[in-house]
Amino acid sequence: MIKRLTGLLLALLLLAGLTACGEKGQGTSLDLENASWEEILDAARGTTVTFYGWGGDENRNNWLNSAVADYVKEEYGVTLEVVGMNIEDILAKLSGEKEAGAAAGSIDMIWINGENFYSAKENGLLYGPFTHRLPNMEACVDLEDPETLNDFCMPIEGYEAPYAKAQLVLYRDSAVTPEAPASAQELLDFCRQYPGRVTYPAPPDFTGSAFVRNIIYELCGWEPFQDMEADYDTVAAAIQPALDYLRALNPYLWNRGATFPDSSNAVDAMFADGELALSVSYAPFTVATGIDQGLYTDTTETFVFDGGTIGNTNYMAIAFDAPNKAGAMVVINAILSVPMQLSQYETLRELPVVDGAKLTEEEAAAFDAVDLGRGVLTQEELLSRRLPEMPARLVPVIEEIWLDQVVGQYNS
16 A cells, blocks of 8 residues: 555656646746746747737738748747737736736737737736847847837836837828828818818727827927826817817818727728728838738828828737746747848838848848838838827827817817
8 A cells, every 4th residue: 555655656746747847848937037048948949829919910910820930930949829819808818817816827928019008017917027138139129219118108118029110101092182181281171172081090999099199299299298197188288289170170071070980990991992082001001012902003102291100119028927938038039030020021011120220231131122012101201200109198088088079079
């Protein structure tokens, strides 16, 4: 009996040892704060990393599941599992796990930025700081770039790494409407000329909210908002000229501004069908993709205001209770690499986050050689008219004010 118990005990100890080895593979028993990069790579090998983010971009999903997944599997022995979920649901899931005191959740990496990063960081839902551990942050990224340091004016402090850059653009079919409004005033004139054929997505749609903020910048400047408190009355007073403008725009909009489409996809479909004369996107090369797919005419062209348009960076973060933090760090580092940033630029036509000054001549030539397609502005043209984002804390306040004081309202 004693021998049988002893044998059973040895078997249990062996099983425990094997389990511990398996857990080390997921990075749970690795001291990440003091581990070398080689040890992090070793801990990640043979593991699976879950990457949660908005799943509505089929092209990006395909790129992640092919180019990125193949790269991290071949180079690091890591399996990438992409999970489509709205960021609000992701944060709700993390909040529930934190409230329940879960030791380990199911989310490793998160696609995030702006007010969602602000909320997640403030509520302790993210792991970090970690970006200082990534070799490609130093090798490929401008560490002094304001968008490396801040996300919608929120200090990043190592809690997320850059993924891709975006910038607000407008576009129209130049064969139908040769005019390209170069300012808010010219946009009002355009809407008067083509009544009922312009609209924008209703905030809090990401693109619609950015469009409203861009109008605010046009008429109120952007500097006053960088240190402003998120007080309804204070913000409303500061953006009064923009509110007056948006109400003046309403009579000439689709449905006279009484209602607005609920998403940028809806606005884009209306434009593609010829119902609208103008559309707006936060993906600066969306027109090229649309032309390639036969959604837009060959004469569709992108433009921006002379005074510039808002741009931002989207990022990759790690959940506070990620079961595979080591693996997540390895995948994030891989996406920051020159090969993956170049692949993203070529395949998705997303502005890269690599620092041109850190590229070799051969690497720089490869980026310069990318064919961005028809009807778009160059990277240089976009970045030369790029405006900083609004502080994240002000975004929901502005969206609330817009709903209260713009929808269905007109200047007396």
